[in-house]
Amino acid sequence: MKSNALNFSGGPGALPATVLDETREAIVALPATGLSVLGMSHRSEWFLGILDEAERNIRELLDLPARYAISFLQGGSSLLFATIPMNFATRAFAPPEYVNSGYWSMRSSAEARRVCASRIAWDGTRTGFRELPMLDRLAVAPNAAYLHYVSNETVEGLQFALPEAKPAVPLIADMSSDFLSRPLAADRFAMIYAHAQKNLGPAGVTVALIDREMLARIPDGLPRILDLRTQIEHHSNYNTPPVFAIYVLMLVTRWLRDTIGGLAAMQRINEAKAQRLYGTLDAMRDAIKVHAASPWRSQMNAAFTFGDERLDRAFIAHAAERGIVGLEGHRSLGGLRASLYNAVTLDAVETLCDALTDFGRQHV
Amino acid sequence: MKSNALNFSGGPGALPATVLDETREAIVALPATGLSVLGMSHRSEWFLGILDEAERNIRELLDLPARYAISFLQGGSSLLFATIPMNFATRAFAPPEYVNSGYWSMRSSAEARRVCASRIAWDGTRTGFRELPMLDRLAVAPNAAYLHYVSNETVEGLQFALPEAKPAVPLIADMSSDFLSRPLAADRFAMIYAHAQKNLGPAGVTVALIDREMLARIPDGLPRILDLRTQIEHHSNYNTPPVFAIYVLMLVTRWLRDTIGGLAAMQRINEAKAQRLYGTLDAMRDAIKVHAASPWRSQMNAAFTFGDERLDRAFIAHAAERGIVGLEGHRSLGGLRASLYNAVTLDAVETLCDALTDFGRQHV
Incomplete structure (x- = not known):
């Protein structure tokens, strides 16, 4: 007999049993509405409440300063690998720098190269991705658009320590596989993003925290759906969001707060x-x-x-x-x-x- | 007592009761795997089978010629409003043409304008979006990159008749709100796309059918996740797909085939x-x-x-x-x-x- 409790998958991964039980009931009828969660309008009061609570719980868990916007996106990290340079690698700054520490960070920097000039700040290829650099000691151009890294390399099983201080250039982290697994001094980052299917919920939604100061750097003229300001301005409801995935993510944040503590x-x-x-x-x-x-x-x-x-x-x-x-x-x-x-x-x-x-x- | 059966929402909308029942059981343990559908790996045999059956069912329901590729995407129609001109409005052709027949087609053409030069083939603004043109009689430049329209305007309640013949320029239709609601001579289209949350399943997945002949037109150098060839080449598994939404969509196509007939x-x-x-x-x-x-x-x-x-x-x-x-x-x-x-x-x-x-x- 298999059990979800013994699912050690790299992702989509295990979810808490109590979250699965609550989700199960919501499929046919949410207690709050009497309707299936799958048929709930994204403009309903109920769903606006879910979005609010998901955001509030993340803010509370991280003690996140108000200057950070939170948005819920589609497309996974793979879409953000493209949209981050489209939004932030502008001509006013030197090329963004990427830490190549494993399979996923290699994918992020490869995608950036298709969008803009970029620089590799550190490369673990030679040593077979068994070690990591100290983030605080990397030599990065002082006017680089940003420094990007992947905080936990799921394939190789490598995890960065958190940076000790706010770096001189905006720090952007893909935390897809360790977001909300430990406390975090979020104010050292310009942007943090994480798809849900590791620690947060089912595949299909990605959380992004962005220091609002960064929004002024975004060039006008991007397709609206690729402009990171759009979902922030529309409270993650510019177009139909993945209602179900956000609902389960909210339940997971509630579990983290109330059950785990x-x-x-x-x-x-x-x-x-x-x-x-x-x-x-x-x-x-x-x-x-x-x-x-x-x-x-x-x-x-x-x-x-x-x-x-x-x-x-x-x-x-x-x-x-x-x-x-x-x-x-x-x-x-x-x-x-x-x-x-x-x-x-x-x-x-x-x-x-x-x-x-x-x-x-x-x-x- | 509310009931899903009486949900007349514009979307996300009602789903079949039998699909909800089967989905409910899958949340805690899929009969086939003993694991929660929410924790199933997108690389598992089980999920590859789901992707295959979803594609096969759609192909069978539409009697779709083999030359059409089917892919399952994230980001909804709103992302495709940007990626379609990025992929197909290339310099070898005259600007793409858009039919402005209501709220959603206006959004599609507005997004195209941010990406490329484009032309409005028909505009219903003056008459308040109460009527539609005959697709077959529109005056379109013979070398236009494509003609785009929205087959059913959900806001205004307008629906196009299907085109009577294959037009001279590639025809691209957003069928988000009437896909699989009626038979369709799909071979009159270069591309058809539809997000799931009307007739197909929960929000979070979008189906695209693309005539493979169109793929040769796509310019190299796009971000991989925005290049429509990428998910086709990777059988919708280039990055983690929205496993749950695709699973429910597959159940809906099975219901259409077996229960509805x-x-x-x-x-x-x-x-x-x-x-x-x-x-x-x-x-x-x-x-x-x-x-x-x-x-x-x-x-x-x-x-x-x-x-x-x-x-x-x-x-x-x-x-x-x-x-x-x-x-x-x-x-x-x-x-x-x-x-x-x-x-x-x-x-x-x-x-x-x-x-x-x-x-x-x-x-x-």
């Missing part, structure tokens, strides 16, 4: 999960290799391998017998990956660790 | 619904004014008014007592609107018509 509490849980898993992997270091070098190991995704494709596959089968799913590594790297997003419980991690230990005893 | 059957039901409603409105012509002139009345949306805002509001309250919701007119036009999308039953329309007749007897 906020981001400091969430961080403690995530630290315990990561320590348990990496402890198990390290104890098996003769048999298992973790991809990321130790200081940069991600709390969200552990990429590892038995160093033998047959053993990796055998472990996937072994784990599946215990109801554990989603352990296949990303197609670009192969091997195994366990994703420990917010909704994955410590109990689930214990089950995974026991499966690893047992497997090691039997097969390695 | 195809698009000819769907058309007969939609004709019966529209005849019943317009018959009632016409019988009350002393009290009620239908916005659209008779030959162009939409089978999907009837925009009408008692000619007095207080009476319109009183009718909304009268209808709400009978569980009828979603009758508010679009904010740009005011008045009332009843949307008769596929999932609205003839029984529901009967209930609405009875409410209209009763209200007329009591108040007018």
Whole structure:
């Protein structure tokens, strides 16, 4: 018998059981309206309330200063990889700079190159994406349009520490896979964005936090839907938003606030999960290799391998017998990956660790 | 007690009750996988099967020639309003031409103007968007990049007849509000697109059918996510697609095929619904004014008014007592609107018509 609690997928990933229960009821009839959530108008009072609460909860969880606008977008990070340079890489500034720290940041900088001149501020290609730079020590042109990085590389299992200070150039972070997994000094950033399908909800919505000071830099004449001011001005309701995905995201933020107790509490849980898993992997270091070098190991995704494709596959089968799913590594790297997003419980991690230990005893 | 069956919203609109029931179960555990649909990987065998079946069902319902590619996109029609001219309004052709027949086509042509030179092939502004032109008789430059129109204007309640022949220039239609509501000679079109939240499913996914001949016209160098070839080449899985919205859309296409029996059957039901409603409105012509002139009345949306805002509001309250919701007119036009999308039953329309007749007897 499989269970959502044992879904270690890299995303779309596990969601909290109580959120799934509440969502299930809403499919046929929302208690508040008597109608299916799937048939609710995006102009209804009900949905305006959902948008408001989603925004308010994120603001409260992050203690986000009022100067940041929050908007809910479609198209995922992949669309923002294009729209961010379209909006902010203007002629008044030097080319934007990108940190190439793994699969996803490589995609972000490749897309930027199609839009504008850009510079690679740091490149981990040579070392196979096992390490990360210190953000605060990168040499970036003082008038660069912005510095872009991906805060957690889901494929390689690398995670940046938060920057220690607000950098001299606007800092833009794709936090798709670790947003709301830990507290965050958001005021060090010009823009933070995250698609939902890791820690926030189902695929189909992306949250963007933007310092309103940045909006003055956006050139006129962009297609309206690609101009980042548009959804801000229309409270994420310029065109029909993904109502259902935003509804579930709101429930997840409510769960973070009320059930978990906020981001400091969430961080403690995530630290315990990561320590348990990496402890198990390290104890098996003769048999298992973790991809990321130790200081940069991600709390969200552990990429590892038995160093033998047959053993990796055998472990996937072994784990599946215990109801554990989603352990296949990303197609670009192969091997195994366990994703420990917010909704994955410590109990689930214990089950995974026991499966690893047992497997090691039997097969390695 | 409200009921989804009596949701006449302009969209997101009603979905079939059996689809809602099946979706409800999938939220906690899909029978096929034991996992929540919201946590299913977009690379899983299960989801690849969903994408395949959604495409296959649409192809079968429309008897769509193999030369058309089908892709599932994010961003709604509003994003395609920008990406269509970015992809197809190239220098090898004369400017694209737009039919301005109502609120939504005005938005499409306004967005095109931000991207390229364009021409208005027909403009209904002077006559207040109560009539439509004959598509086959429009004077369009023979080397125009394309001719764009919106097949059903949801705000004004206007619907085009299908073109009688394949026009000389590529014909591109936004069919967001009448796609799969009737059979369609798709081979008269270069491209057809429709967001889901009218007849196909929840908000968050848009279907595009594109004649592969058109793909050779797309210029290189566009951001990959805005290049219409990208999702076609990646079978709608270039980046994480809106898994849940596509799943529900697939269930709706299955319902159309198996429960309704195809698009000819769907058309007969939609004709019966529209005849019943317009018959009632016409019988009350002393009290009620239908916005659209008779030959162009939409089978999907009837925009009408008692000619007095207080009476319109009183009718909304009268209808709400009978569980009828979603009758508010679009904010740009005011008045009332009843949307008769596929999932609205003839029984529901009967209930609405009875409410209209009763209200007329009591108040007018």
